[in-house]
Amino acid sequence: MSTRAASFRIDCSACLDATGKPIGKLPDFAEDANTLAALYGAMVRTRAFDAKAIALQRTGRLGTYGSSLGQEAIGVGVASAMRVEDVLLPSFREHGAQLWRGVTLEELFLYWGGDERGNDFAGPRRDFPVCIPVGTQFPHAAGVALAMVQRKESGVVVAMGGDGATSKGDFYEALNLVGAWDLPVVFVISNNQWAISVRRREQTGAQTLAQKAIAGGLPGAQVDGNDVIAVRAATERALAHARAGEGGSLIECLTYRLGDHTTADDASRYREDEEVSAHWKEEPLVRLRNLLVARHGWDKAKEEALLREVRAEVEAAADRYLAIEPAPRRAMFDHLHATLPPDLAALAEEAAGDG
Amino acid sequence: MAELTMIEAIRAALSHALETDPDVILFGEDIGIDGGVFRATDGLMQRFGSARVRDTPLSETVIAGMAVGAAAMGLRPVAEIQFSGFLYPALDQLVNHASRLRNRTRGRLTCPMVLRAPYGGGIRAPEHHSESPEAMLAHIPGLRVVIPGSPARAYGLLLAAIRDPDPVVFLEPKRIYRAVSEAVETDGAALPLDRAFLVAEGEDLTLVAWGAMLAVADEAVARLAEEGISAELIDLATIKPYDRVAVRASVAKTGRCVIVHEAALTTGFGAEIAADLAEHCLTHLIAPIRRVAGYDTVMPYLRLEAQYLPDTGRILRAAREVMEFT
Secondary structure, X not given: OOOOOOOOOOOEEOOEOOOOOEOOOOOHHHHOHXXXXXXXXXXXXXXXHHHHHHHHHHOOOOOOOOOOOOOHHHHHXXXXXXXXXXXXXXXXOOHHHHHHHOOOHHHXXXXXXXXXXXXXXXXXXXXXXXXXXXXXXXXXXXXXXXXXXXXXXXXXXXXXXXXXXXXXXXXXXXXXXXXXXXXXXXXXXXXXXXXXXEEHHXXXXXXXXXXXHHHOOOOEEXXXXXXXXXXXXXXXXXXXXXXXXXXXXXXXXXXXXXOOOOOOOOHHHOOOHXXXXXXXXXXXXXXXXXXXXXXXXXXXXXXXXXXXXXXXXXXXXXXXXXXXXXXXXOHHHHOOOOOOOHHHHHHHHHHHXXX | OEEEOHHHHHHHHHHHHHHHOOOEEEEEOOOOOOOOOOOOOOOHHHHHOOOOEEEOOOOHHHHHHHHHHHHHOOOEEEEEOOOHHHOHHHHHHHHHHHOOHHHHOOOOOOOOOEEXXXXXXXXXXXXXXXXXXXXXXXXXXXXXXXXXXXXXXXXXXXXXXXXXXXXXXXXXXXXXXXXXXXXXXXXOOOOOOOOOEEEEOOOOEEEXXXXXXXXXXXXXXHHHHHOOOOEEEEEOOEEEOOOHXXXXXXXXXXXXXXXXXXXXXXXXXXXXXXXXHHHHOHHHOOOOOEEEEEOOOOOOOHHHHHHHOOOHHHHHHHHHHHHHOO
């Protein structure tokens, strides 16, 4: 004889369908035209940055770059729900979240152009730089949250990663500890269906990625990751839950990587164009624009004005980035330690002379 | 002044840090109610509370990564890895984050963390409990590696590591946790990092050692004295960045050098010291540099570990060879 020891269900939330038609009542913030225009503008800005970054890389003026094409609603939706005092730990594909948080276009260009100075954000001073080793940001999030609890701060930590990251031990260890200690960490998984060339189903046999949270003692839910309203609403719920002292949670945002993994990747080696084309029908910008048109008088003139403004801003930021000289050779020692030990100080001088 | 063993000195340093700096927090496996498997944190949870002395899940990766995150926020986490043999899951965090967070954010985020781990052989421990990973860690730019050689140095160096604005791996030679006690001034005074300590002055030969090998080398110094050989003994203490100046100065004086470490010979830290001496002290050397180290094989399980670890006899043989070289 056996009894049920545990059971769970995973819900998936959405506010708009792929054409931008509301599914039921929208959250209050989504009734406000200015809020929706800001979310839309941020997604357009992210996409414009993305296009420029790729163009710069293709012409040898930027390093290897990971595009966020098609995933703009996740970064923007998540970051727009956060407070200034919260801390973001992004993966390398969350430019939209970073931009909303106040990282500048110029800083992002500078970073992806191969210059660590791009991580010295003037804006969100406590936000982490993008995490390149997949999933290793999740343990940091636990530590940031621990510090907040220790100092009785009301902030919440948001750690973002991709579907591939949920296969890593770092992810499980952090999830488990956050559950055991009830730390205020929101795990956001941008499930874009591909970890470079490995499909989501080949990544894990789990039915959803959200359910991985359940094993760690956290609530987990799915959301339509191409629906910025739904992403923001889900994040608001998760942040409120954490801020109330009820601990962490996980949001799996369902989306699709419309671009290559990075500019060093050629996705045509492993997936069909038809698959990509089909997913273009679900991309996040059009559906929000359709809602703005249908309900808030968004028109061609407004759209064109926005595009002009955003493109000019991106071009100006790129020009400023391109005008920044590489740091001198000595700079590679400048922040190795707070104070360089004598033999390293001597080496730094020697290196400076090698030029 | 109290007579303390090394484990007591470490506990006293942790206690002082918790008492004087509200940003210091301790976490690790079994460090709370159990006081750590070696009792380094015995009584600290009871005294400072479970918010500051925390038992973690059994998760070395998150222990190290959480230390990075907490340190970036300005806390001074002192995390414990139960044995250095279980430190390898934490290496990713040390290599990719702890050691370079300051660099990759141009000083915006820093990582003032300490990762403590008992290391080395000689206590008849299970497999995987007796290795010496210091050279591996020393190869990580931006990371300090410190190994105390006595109770007083453990106290002063651990306090220095906790107060240092950058990450430190603090490897504790568990074989001498309780082997000897000495008078330790527990007044909160730190000892300098990045400096070697002169344990015995001599004229004919320089011995460089660290951790539990110091006691073995010290015995060799006494035996050599009986033979009329005056050996100088240096405790390297900070392995990275190590005190090249002190080692060079000693070898410039004696002209002979024997380096002793438990870790396997090839690419052990002795190789770095020998290379530096070859580059900078060639004209002072009157004999080849010798390294007495663990053999280039897997650290054996307890029945053979005494034969693996350098002992006085092996040090004496190397010293005599160096002295007899013409």
